[in-house]
Each structure stands twice: as structure tokens, then as C-alpha cells.
Amino acid sequence: MGDVIHTLPALSDATKAIPGISFDWVVEDSFQDIPRLHPSVDRVLPVSIRRWRNNLWASRAEIRASIKAIQQQHYDLVIDAQGLIKSAVLSRFAKGKRYGLAKSSCREPLAALAYQQAIEVKKGQHAITRVRQLFAKSLAYAEPTDPPDYGLGKERLPSSKKLIKPYLVFLHGTTWASKHWPIEYWQGLIKLAEKQGFTIYLPWGNEHEKQRAEDMAATSSAVQVLTRSSIKELASVLIHANGVVGVDSGLAHLTAACGIPAVTIYGSTSAALTGSMGARNISLQADFSCSPCLKKACEYKHPAEVVPACYQTLPAELVWQKLQDLML
Numbered sequence: 001m002g003d004v005i006h007t008l009p010a011l012s013d014a015t016k017a018i019p020g021i022s023f024d025w026v027v028e029d030s031f032q033d034i035p036r037l038h039p040s041v042d043r044v045l046p047v048s049i050r051r052w053r054n055n056l057w058a059s060r061a062e063i064r065a066s067i068k069a070i071q072q073q074h075y076d077l078v079i080d081a082q083g084l085i086k087s088a089v090l091s092r093f094a095k096g097k098r099y100g101l102a103k104s105s106c107r108e109p110l111a112a113l114a115y116q117q118a119i120e121v122k123k124g125q126h127a128i129t130r131v132r133q134l135f136a137k138s139l140a141y142a143e144p145t146d147p148p149d150y151g152l153g154k155e156r157l158p159s160s161k162k163l164i165k166p167y168l169v170f171l172h173g174t175t176w177a178s179k180h181w182p183i184e185y186w187q188g189l190i191k192l193a194e195k196q197g198f199t200i201y202l203p204w205g206n207e208h209e210k211q212r213a214e215d216m217a218a219t220s221s222a223v224q225v226l227t228r229s230s231i232k233e234l235a236s237v238l239i240h241a242n243g244v245v246g247v248d249s250g251l252a253h254l255t256a257a258c259g260i261p262a263v264t265i266y267g268s269t270s271a272a273l274t275g276s277m278g279a280r281n282i283s284l285q286a287d288f289s290c291s292p293c294l295k296k297a298c299e300y301k302h303p304a305e306v307v308p309a310c311y312q313t314l315p316a317e318l319v320w321q322k323l324q325d326l327m328l
Contacts, residue, residue, distance in 0.1 A: 001250025009148035017141035088114035171246030178268035188316030261326035
């Protein structure tokens with residue numbers, strides 16, 4: 001999801017530089033709601049690579065249908081914004097001159113073999129900056145220097161009348177164990193928010209996350225667990241919230257795109273390279289000797305207040321103060 005959201009500002013840049021430009025977007029089907037939120041996207045072409053690779057033979061008819069949709073028209077330009085082998089393979093099916101990251105710039109260097117025009121983009125920059133530079137060089141306009149514009153607006157995402165305002169959203173779910181902020185810190189944050197009269201909503205994406213949300217909700221009547229929601233439904237909840245706190249996840253990047261006050265917490269991963277980036281967003285990096293370690297599980301062996309140990313430098317009181325500063 002993060003890669004998809006990181007591409008949105010590049011579309012906004014191109015729209016400003018080339019009035020009337022439009023895009024068709026090939027995207028994993030589970031994330032297809034995101035491109036549909038951008039006004040410059042004409043067609044969304046969903047693919048199901050994650051599912052296909054588990055059973056290519058059974059998926060062959062669906063694969064052929066997706067390739068046919070990609071080949072339906074000729075494009076002025078085909079840009080691979082991901083620089084991965086899977087995205088490069090899909091780009092070869094599209095009709096039009098193919099642009100993508102050069103071998104020295106790709107996350108997966110073999111992907112560069114698929115492009116007719118390879119673009120050099122310096123590594124060590126934030127992912128959003130890299131994609132914006134890729135589009136600027138591919139479409140021949142000046143590299144942008146202004147803050148990223150994701151192209152999302154409240155008018156495209158109506159609010160739900162069922163939600164009790166004012167409200168906050170706490171994004172507690174993520175993939176790696178090392179990216180999870182300790183549940184006792186979440187509980188402390190809930191108490192601080194409750195004292196200020198906020199309702200707190202907790203989304204979830206699987207049964208493990210649902211159980212964690214229910215455990216958190218059991219500590220306070222101010223907390224409500226949301227029903228399982230689509231990405232578009234969650235975007236509507238996020239964009240009308242008074243504030244959001246999250247860990248490193250796709251939903252944290254979606255929150256940044258919505259432009260609302262938000263704090264994202266980073267421990268094992270790097271806020272400098274893939275941190276959430278938005279007008280009213282702050283990424284808090286743990287101030288710890290081994291952070292960011294880029295490891296899926298914490299390997300710190302010394303005594304610590306919490307696990308993962310790096311988060312003891314990001315307690316609930318600090319996170320709450322940062323969120324309050326943004327909400328002023």
C-alpha cells in the first residue's frame with residue numbers, strides 16, 4: 001500500500017506541469033481504491049499478483065484477461081513507479097515507450113532490463129521524492145521542490161454520520177513484530193485522549209489485530225472497534241478525524257495523504273527513507289542505539305522497559321504532546 005500512496009504526489013506534479021494529462025494505473029487489486037481517489041486517474045487496472053503466484057495454472061484465464069486490459073490502448077508513456085521485477089514484467093505488456101529506474105537506482109536491478117528509457121534517481125532519498133523525480137524526468141518537466149500534494153480532498157470522501165465527534169483514530173496494526181508499539185503505551189495514550197473528551201476508533205485488518213483492538217477497547221468506554229472496512233471507507237474515517245496516531249503501516253501513509261494531524265511512530269524502520277510525509281504529519285523515530293535496525297523481530301538482549309526496547313524512547317506522553325501540537 002505504501003508504494004501506491006507514495007506515487008500519488010507524482011501524479012499531482014504531472015497534472016500541474018501538463019494540464020489535461022490523465023493516467024491509467026495498474027495496481028494490486030486489494031489497493032485499487034487508492035488510485036480511484038486521485039482526480040487525474042482515468043482507468044484503474046487491477047491485477048492479483050499475490051494470489052496468482054500461489055497457483056499460476058488455475059489463474060491463467062484471469063491473468064490473460066488482465067494482460068488484455070493492459071494492452072487495450074496505446075500510451076504516450078509507460079512509467080514503472082515501483083522498480084520491482086513484478087512491476088517491470090507488467091510494464092512490458094503495455095503499449096508505449098517504457099520508462100523506469102536505472103539499474104543503479106532500482107530496488108531490484110534486473111527490473112531495469114524491461115525499460116526502453118532508464119532514469120537515474122539518487123538513492124538515499126525519501127521514496128516519495130524518488131518517485132516525483134522519476135516522473136519529472138520521464139515527462140520532461142522541472143523537478144518539484146514544493147511539499148507533496150496527494151490529490152485527496154474531503155469532498156471526495158464524505159464523513160460517516162455514525163462516528164462520534166470529536167474523534168481520534170489509533171492505527172495499531174502493522175506487519176513486523178518489531179514495528180508494534182507496546183500495547184501498554186497504547187493504553188496510556190487512550191487514557192490521555194479520554195481525559196480530553198475524544199472518542200477513539202480502532203480499525204483492524206485480521207483476527208489478530210481485531211483481538212488487540214478489543215483488548216485495547218476493554219480499558220475504556222471511550223474506545224470503539226470499527227467494523228472491518230474497505231480502504232475507501234477507512235480513508236473516509238481518517239480524513240474527517242481530529243487526529244491520528246499510527247505505527248509504520250500502509251494506513252499511516254494513507255493518513256499522511258489525507259492531510260490531517262497525525263503522528264507516526266518508527267522504531268525498527270527508517271522514517272528518513274519511508275516515513276509518512278504530509279502537511280500536518282510528523283514521523284517520530286526512536287532515539288535508540290540500534291534504531292532503525294530494519295529487522296522484523298527485536299534482537300535487543302539487555303534489560304528494557306518494554307519490547308521492542310527502542311520504543312521506551314517514545315512513551316505515550318511524548319506521542320500525545322506531539323499530536324496535541326499538531327491539532328492546535
